[in-house]
Amino acid sequence: MTTNEAMRSPEVDRSNGGLRRRLADNGLSVAVFTAFFLFIVLQSIFGWQVRNEELAEYGRAADSYLNYLTTGHFAEAVFENWESEFLQMGAYVLLTAYLVQRGSAESKKPDEKDRPEDDPQHATDESPRPSREHGLTQLLYRNSLAIVLFAFFALSFLSHVLGGTAEHNEQQALRGQPPVGTLEFLASSDFWFQSMQNWQSEFLAVGALIVLSIFLRQHGSPESKPVTAPHRQTGE
Template structure:
């Protein structure tokens, strides 16, 4: 396989991940400038770029956003198992069975069948729920990292006001932690709701996220 063919076959992931890297770098550079501006305004010495990358302020900004993204995707994967939206390209058709509902234990097994399906048992149970498991594990890890880095940033701000620092678990109980989380969570589910409803009536030719342009509004999936 040539590199050009490989790149074409993996272009969606490659481009989206490249955009992540670009915007992550932009966030780091701009956040570094904002942080040092704030330091100078409070009569404190600026810090170096790599020191900023290891700071609670940067970690908190990163992980509070990752947390909401992984929650959104994990919840969406699970909710679309049970819930439908008539006419939406994001929903299974009402009252119809789709291939995703098929029991893999009844599938015809071949050499290209994923190993957990061929093995069965515990490994199949994990594998048939692995997409949701992945996102919820990443969500949980992001929550803990948000709490740890947020506690460091929160304690730094408290120290500037002559107050004692807080630990990670104590920070989890503060309104500051939940404000940071909820302001991201609400926007993620608003975006999902907008996509689900908009795909009933609006189209994007060529995108698998859209129904065919000529499809009736009431046609689901």
């Protein structure tokens, strides 16, 4: 036995093994949120540089990075994208509950009814507590995923309006023009242009996934049917 092996305690081994196990069990979310953090930091850095270039064109002093994070320029860019993402996901969750696409890996089968395990009488001791109850608690829990996604959409929409108003008024100030109110900005074509250019792209991407998964495959992905599955087969 080497000196290092003798000094290594079982507790350390178990701790390292537990950490590796947690990382393995949560690898997908860790990878996605790591990418999110990396990209939003890069967005903030490049956005800061863009804004300072614009300020320089108007003869204004450059802004600090930390102050840039509190500006409408940053908030508008972030929340107009979050808004469309949560709208797309919330709508997708609801639409897939009621509509089908024959042959798509993203759809339940055309003749599939509500799953028996969705009913409270099929709940077990291991089922989440709200799923074992009746009334409003059960109703809210049955629809909690869509509710939370649409709540995030609403918060992002509101943040887009507020951030967009701040950014619009800063542009107005640089041009020596008067500011506008939040409701005025909300009713403007500028705000809705920003929203629609994101909304349409989100639904295009989802629609492409729904249709392409009928004919194309990705080995090992739960978003794809088995490689050998016929095109007419719906779902996984």
